[in-house]
Amino acid sequence: MANQGVLKRGPLSPPSNPGSSNQEEGVSKHRVIIVGAGPAGIFAALKLKGAGLRHILIIEQGEDIERRRRDTGRDILCGWGGAGAFSDGKLTLSPEIGGFLEDFISRDELKNLLIEADGLYLHYGAPKKTFGSPSEKTETLTYLARQAGMEFIPTEIRHVGTENWAKILKKMREDLGKEVTVRTKTRVEHLWVNKGAVRGVELEDGQKLAADCVIVSPGRFGADWVKREMERLGLSSSPNPVDIGVRIESPAVILKDLTDTAYESKLIYYSKTFDDRVRTFCMNPYGEVVIEESNGIVTVNGHSYANRKTENTNFAILVSSNFTEPFDDPINYGGVIARLANLLGRGVIIQRLGDLMEGRRSTPERITRCITRPTLSSATPGDLSFVLPYRYLKDIMEMLEAMDKIAPGIFSHHTLLYGVEVKFYSNRISLSPTLESQVKNLFFIGDGAGITRGLLQASASGILAAREILKRV
Numbered sequence: 001m002a003n004q005g006v007l008k009r010g011p012l013s014p015p016s017n018p019g020s021s022n023q024e025e026g027v028s029k030h031r032v033i034i035v036g037a038g039p040a041g042i043f044a045a046l047k048l049k050g051a052g053l054r055h056i057l058i059i060e061q062g063e064d065i066e067r068r069r070r071d072t073g074r075d076i077l078c079g080w081g082g083a084g085a086f087s088d089g090k091l092t093l094s095p096e097i098g099g100f101l102e103d104f105i106s107r108d109e110l111k112n113l114l115i116e117a118d119g120l121y122l123h124y125g126a127p128k129k130t131f132g133s134p135s136e137k138t139e140t141l142t143y144l145a146r147q148a149g150m151e152f153i154p155t156e157i158r159h160v161g162t163e164n165w166a167k168i169l170k171k172m173r174e175d176l177g178k179e180v181t182v183r184t185k186t187r188v189e190h191l192w193v194n195k196g197a198v199r200g201v202e203l204e205d206g207q208k209l210a211a212d213c214v215i216v217s218p219g220r221f222g223a224d225w226v227k228r229e230m231e232r233l234g235l236s237s238s239p240n241p242v243d244i245g246v247r248i249e250s251p252a253v254i255l256k257d258l259t260d261t262a263y264e265s266k267l268i269y270y271s272k273t274f275d276d277r278v279r280t281f282c283m284n285p286y287g288e289v290v291i292e293e294s295n296g297i298v299t300v301n302g303h304s305y306a307n308r309k310t311e312n313t314n315f316a317i318l319v320s321s322n323f324t325e326p327f328d329d330p331i332n333y334g335g336v337i338a339r340l341a342n343l344l345g346r347g348v349i350i351q352r353l354g355d356l357m358e359g360r361r362s363t364p365e366r367i368t369r370c371i372t373r374p375t376l377s378s379a380t381p382g383d384l385s386f387v388l389p390y391r392y393l394k395d396i397m398e399m400l401e402a403m404d405k406i407a408p409g410i411f412s413h414h415t416l417l418y419g420v421e422v423k424f425y426s427n428r429i430s431l432s433p434t435l436e437s438q439v440k441n442l443f444f445i446g447d448g449a450g451i452t453r454g455l456l457q458a459s460a461s462g463i464l465a466a467r468e469i470l471k472r473v
């Protein structure tokens, strides 16, 4: 087990009043308050409720699942189901991908936790079929990728599909709703801490709600809020790298060999010019490119349906950037780059690779002449070289050239680039192996704690914290 970022703690005493759901200082008291109804928070609640615990409150700033709409700003990332509610629900079963829980527990424990989380998704209706399990074909792909100067990470995926994902979230909501109180459209403003132990939370309107334990699962959307709260409470956290890049779209047939073998091909390339770590991310065979809005910044993403296919495949190429002294605000840096694209393109910019290489902008006419038909119609034809620093463009071009050796045709004039795609990772909070912070009975889980980056590990982190709480109560 690696130790990086792990806060070692001795055994902890039980909560001050573990059996209560009574009144304290005139406020109603819960056993557990969960902040954020993304997969991390939902799975913590499922585990606690499943073990018979009652008086659990989930507080979510967004809308309930029935009322969420994918075409309105904050709704896309906030509400019951969290950031991935409109995603196609690709559950990554391999422990290497989707987070850093292995820094807290052993590989075997993590595998078991992922199996438990996956089992719950199956229980609520996820399909049994998985893609990308080790085979002769994945071995060949590993070999071909090496020849092309890349590393292929075999990844097993369960693809739920956008249309089924919402149904699963709805079923979980119905199931929990019977015994767990859910307050949507309610924002937690502060964590309520006294003498080194959590006391509850304070809402936007100043109302205080008391709890024996608080689980904080605010996702990437809550990253800034978490950072501010960490500073206010004097708790330590460290920046994670920011991943900046573009979404690539090309005819599905060009990537068919890759996607038939691995569905989600995780390829890593170390660029020749800058020695940067460049990787493919979130590959969507026969999928659609979509826009994403968070904190007023419009970026690009992609997804695919289980039963509805387009003629294209899309994926991201991302470059990880770590900054050194004196700069320690990668979230802000990524935001500035995304805002630049928004400034020039009034949103997301689309460009043909051929235009980018020939140093000219794409225009609506040039996009019409492109044999890759864009699946995102609202992107503005433009010039990404005005947005992305040379370093990123060079890294992306080099990787596409390397990929062309295993997917001939990807380094083509007609490949489309959408920009920008930015992955903001929350600051990484110092946590114990059971995900408890330096404050007693205050747990941080999921993407908002900077320890996960995907649905299944986020869900697993919820189970991990809930298990510890169950031991105490």
Ligand SMILES: Cc1cc2nc3c(=O)[nH]c(=O)nc-3n(C[C@H](O)[C@H](O)[C@H](O)COP(=O)(O)OP(=O)(O)OC[C@H]3O[C@@H](n4cnc5c(N)ncnc54)[C@H](O)[C@@H]3O)c2cc1C
Pocket (backbone or CB within 6 Å): 035, 036, 037, 038, 039, 040, 041, 059, 060, 061, 062, 077, 078, 079, 080, 081, 082, 083, 084, 085, 086, 087, 088, 089, 090, 091, 092, 098, 186, 187, 188, 189, 217, 218, 219, 220, 221, 222, 225, 292, 301, 302, 303, 445, 446, 447, 448, 452, 453, 454, 455, 456, 458
């Ligand atoms: C478009 C898209 C597609 C994706 N597709 C995939 C995929 O296919 N596979 C995969 O593994 N991952 C995918 N992801 C990533 C995945 O969605 C996240 O890793 C996962 O949702 C993280 O879960 P979480 O519970 O930690 O946080 P989130 O899902 O972000 O949920 C956090 C919740 O907390 C709420 N919140 C924040 N602050 C407060 C506050 N102060 N008070 C009250 N509520 C608050 C937010 O409104 C939000 O609903 C995708 C993400 C996006 C955006």
